[in-house]
Every structure is written in structure tokens, then in C-alpha cells.
Amino acid sequence: MAAVKDPLRLLVELLQKVPGMGEKSATRMAYHFMKAPAQEVLGLAEALRRLKAEMRECEECCDVSFRSPCETCANPKRDPAVICVVADSSHIKPLERSGAYAGVYHVLHGTLSPMENVGPEQLRIAPLLRRIEGRPVCEVILAINPTMEGETTMLYLMDLLKDRGLRVTKLPVGLALGSDIEYTDHETLGKALRDRVQVSSRAT
Amino acid sequence: MKSIATEAVVLRRTPFGESDLLVGLFTRDLGVLTTIAKGARRSRKRFGGILDTLARLNVLIETRRANAIPLLAGASLVDFGLGLRSSLDRVAIAYYMGELVWRGTKPGVRLIELYEAFVQALDRVASDGPMPRTLAEFLLRYQQALGYRPKLDACALCHAPLAVAAEVAISYRAGGVLCPACVPSAEVNLRLPGRAVRSLVEIRAQGDRRPTDHALEDWSAAADWPALRHFLHRFTQYHLDVQPASWRWWQRLIDA
Ligand SMILES: [Zn+2]
């Protein structure tokens, strides 16, 4: 007969599967649950159960959502003709906080990664194309991290989206607000110089 | 504790623990090596964004107790490889070369010549260099560095010099080309045009000398590249235990 595991140890083990969770934090959290009121802990267990049972991917944007279409896609104030492509659901919130965007999103759920054999089929690229073919879209914004994997993904998408009669844009690489030129790497500075924007024209 | 300052190319990045990053490096002086960059995911103060795949860095590595992961104590940027990011083909070739280094070499074993070949190839791929020729050159130097250099100018079995022929038989197990007399007694994996084999011999003879642009054009225009690429990959593959994922990835792009 298999030995039954001590539930505290089991919980610590399971919590450690959370990305970024080390043994220390997992243990601290497990002890917190042990001391917390039963109702609170059972509420959490129920939320986890519902998470798995009720959350799905939005049929439009592939973001995880309680409803499909999700709140953003169903919002009549959002412009469905502009699609902002992100690698991960967690990137939507910071973009929303910018307050600078009123279109809709599309979540790829990852980036192309040749060494891990993550190809286009593993990402939600086909649903993006179906979306673009299904309705008038005028712009696709690629808001993907400018890492090697991110840039690879953007290259692939740029290739796929060309000749479709839509504007494809990507976020420029440059200086972060509050950063210091002295401590910025030379490649970022070079990119910022090349992509500089005009602020006034020459007097004539 | 020992500190080593060396140059390196980032090959792998894996999140580790609460805020650390495991950084797989191909270093000039220590070969391939997994290091830990403490706090690299929490704060961008120390490393900024430079610990990116295929970035070339000056690094400071601290080896601690035996069995502990060496510490990436500092890094500064030499070259971000921005040129690689100009086309999918370039990216795919760069990843493929990186993965061969990562999977095909032993951790901690210094391979300076391979390191030089690798950064030189990355530079050329990033700077509009002719990719077939660059990759062929890198693979030949890779095979040489790892001790399975294919025999191309004489029969791998009887060592008879190879006569000029329209087609040459190759056996991976025998270790290279076969003369017509040895073909019946060996397992032939593929046949290559004789001129393609001769062009490889030429590249190898040139070694590190940078070929003239004219030679580059001549060569990359050769219709033999798909066959040569297939041979160089399979021959390397024969000696590796694993199939590089980036090769399959790249082939899918070519087929698409
Ligand atoms: Zn949606």
C-alpha cells in the first residue's frame, strides 16, 4: 500500500510548482493556511476547483476568461478593428494601465522557441488569422517582449501578416522612463537613436 | 571561492526559484556552463535586459562549493546580436548552432577554437553574411573540435585518394567518403555531387582565413546547398545522442 503523504508536506510540494515559488515561500504559505479559518481555506479550495471547471479561453482573443467572448471582446466601446497581440495574458493588465489603448487583444500563450521546439502550432496563431480573415481589421500591434524569442515571434507574425492590406506595428525599443543614459546598454541606445522621433521641424 | 572573468554567449535561460535565472552559457574559457543569476528576474539593476539568448557578454563567474551552481556575479554587453533579428532564417541558423554547442559539448570543458568559430559564425549571420557558407564552415569546425571530422579527400576505409567523380558515396559509420572499390562493403548513407564534396574540402583548407566575397557568391549560388546541409547535419547528428529541436523547427520553416 502506498504511504499516505502528510498533507502539509504535500501542499508545500504542490505550491512549489507555482512559477517563482521557492521552498521557503511555499512553506510560509502552507503554515498560513494551516492557521487560517477553515472557511477561508475551503473558499480557496472551491475557487481553485471553479477555476479549473469554469475558466476557458475566449473564442475571440484566446485570453483566459469566465465568459466567452470575454469582457474586453464583448465591450462595445472597444475597437475590434485594432488588435494588440501579446505573448501572455499577464501582459494585458500593464497595457490596460497605460490607458493608451482602446482596441482588443489577442493572446498567443507563449513565444516561438526553436530550442524548446515551440513552433507556430503551439501558439494561438491560427485563431489570430481566422479573426483577421473573419472581419475587417485595420491594424495589428505586436506588443511582445523584445527578447530573442519575442523578436523571433514578431518576425514570424510580420511575415504571416504582410500583403493582407492591414497596418502591422510593433512597440519601439528605447529608453525606459526614469532610466539613465549612463547605465543603458549601448545596443538599446543605438536602437533608440535610430528610431528617434522628430519633435520640431527646422525653421525655414 | 574562485572568480573567472571570460567572454560568453547566452544559450539558455530558465527561471529558477523566486527571482533567479539559470543562464546557460558557452564561455570562452570554461566551455558550456549553467550559471545562476541571483535576483535577475526581480530587479533589472544588475543585469538590465542583457541576459538574452544569443547575446555576447563579458561575464564574471564565481565558482563556490563543489556541486553548487556557479554564480554569474556580473555581466556587461559585448554584442546583442541585433542583426540576427532581421530574418527568421538568421534566427533559426543561430539557434541551431547554439543548440549544437549546448547539447554536443561537455560542461566545463574549454573549447576555445569552437568558441571562436561560434562567435565568428554568429557575427557573419548577424551581418548579412552568406548563410549557407557560414553554416557549412561552422559545422565543419564544430565536427573538428569534437573529434568527428569527416574524411572528405580520401576514402574513409582504404585511404585511397579520391578521384574526381560526378558523384561520391558517403558512409557516416565509415566516417566520410568512400572510393568506388569500398562502396559494396560499406553502408552508404547518401551520395553527394563530387563538386559539392570538393567545395567542402576547399572550405576546410581555408580554415580561419576569411574567403573573398567572390568565393562566397560562387559558393552560395551553388545548387548543392540543400544536399550539403543535409549531409553536414546528418553526419553531426550521427555523433550526437539527441536530435536538435531547432533543426526540426528550421526545417518546418523551410518547408512552409
Ligand atoms: Zn476576448
Ligand SMILES: [Zn+2]
Ligand atoms: Zn576505399
